[in-house]
Amino acid sequence: MDFKNLLWSVEDGILLLTINRPDKLNALNGETILEIKAAFEQAKNEQLKGIILTGAGEKAFVAGADIAEFQGLNETQAMALAQRGHDIFFAIEQMPIPVIAVVSGFALGGGCELSMACHLRIATPQTKFGQPEVNLGIIAGYGGTQRLVQYIGKAKALELHLTADMIDAQTALNLGLVNYVEADKNAAIEKAKSIINKIATKGPIAIAKVIECVNAYYKDGVDGFATEVNAFGDIFKSEDVKEGVQAFLEKRKPNFKGV
Ligand code: COA
Numbered sequence: 001m002d003f004k005n006l007l008w009s010v011e012d013g014i015l016l017l018t019i020n021r022p023d024k025l026n027a028l029n030g031e032t033i034l035e036i037k038a039a040f041e042q043a044k045n046e047q048l049k050g051i052i053l054t055g056a057g058e059k060a061f062v063a064g065a066d067i068a069e070f071q072g073l074n075e076t077q078a079m080a081l082a083q084r085g086h087d088i089f090f091a092i093e094q095m096p097i098p099v100i101a102v103v104s105g106f107a108l109g110g111g112c113e114l115s116m117a118c119h120l121r122i123a124t125p126q127t128k129f130g131q132p133e134v135n136l137g138i139i140a141g142y143g144g145t146q147r148l149v150q151y152i153g154k155a156k157a158l159e160l161h162l163t164a165d166m167i168d169a170q171t172a173l174n175l176g177l178v179n180y181v182e183a184d185k186n187a188a189i190e191k192a193k194s195i196i197n198k199i200a201t202k203g204p205i206a207i208a209k210v211i212e213c214v215n216a217y218y219k220d221g222v223d224g225f226a227t228e229v230n231a232f233g234d235i236f237k238s239e240d241v242k243e244g245v246q247a248f249l250e251k252r253k254p255n256f257k258g259v
Helices: 030-044 075-093 110-117 132-136 144-152 154-163 169-175 185-199 204-217 224-235 239-249
Strands: 006-011 014-019 050-055 060-062 099-103 106-108 120-123 128-130 166-168
Touching: 006 030, 014 030, 014 185, 030 075, 050 060, 050 110, 050 185, 060 099, 060 110, 075 110, 099 110, 099 185, 106 110, 110 128, 110 144, 120 169, 120 185, 132 154, 144 154, 166 169, 204 224, 204 239
Parallel strands: 014 050, 050 099, 060 106, 099 120, 106 128
Antiparallel strands: 006 014, 128 166
């Protein structure tokens, strides 16, 4: 796949997707965010175990939406910009395979929001998370007011959004925003690969259903318990369920086919 601001590299069934605008600290301009959309759409058509999303360079995962593009926006354009981001981030959150953000350096504004749309986050000692939009007199527009509450609770989420303070990796770990802190970006990528490889040994239909059901908890108007009951039933239409149960009874490893 050829992109202007993304690097696409697949190795051993794992897509490493790198946001590649290091001179702008990987800020999400319109072009980049549309490329992210296209990349995730393409990824659905590939046989992948999982996706690792990261930022190029040592300084940033993503330092936010591209502030230069906010100049001269009117109300309608601003709403459209936010809606486009929401749609793309929802699509990432609903990917049926694991998506892990390797977050090293600044993850600010849209960068923090993008990482929160991924299923898991792995940080490094260089990581700084923040929602500093109020410094510009604006607010988060890519789901940050909602997802940060979901991850760390109302009190701390309000504090971060209201003060624009940044938090380090250890604080993010303590708050439950990140899953692991590794020594550096390479180690974080290796950790992400090992998690994806572990998940790849499980039933892929079950993995997709886990993601769907956990996401349902946070969807307005959706009964997550009912979603789980339906998903549980759906799974029993698959060959994989027979294989998983039979393999256990025969004391062997299952050979899931994703059907
Ligand atoms: N949008 C557009 N450009 C950005 C950007 C953003 N969100 N964040 C950084 N950049 C650009 C800078 O303008 C600069 O470009 P230039 O070299 O052409 O002038 C380049 O990236 C490097 O950033 P710089 O500010 O020089 O690096 P720094 O190490 O001094 O500071 C930050 C790093 C992250 C603290 C600072 O860049 C910053 O505050 N960025 C904005 C963060 C933000 O508010 N994000 C939410 C946006 S809604």
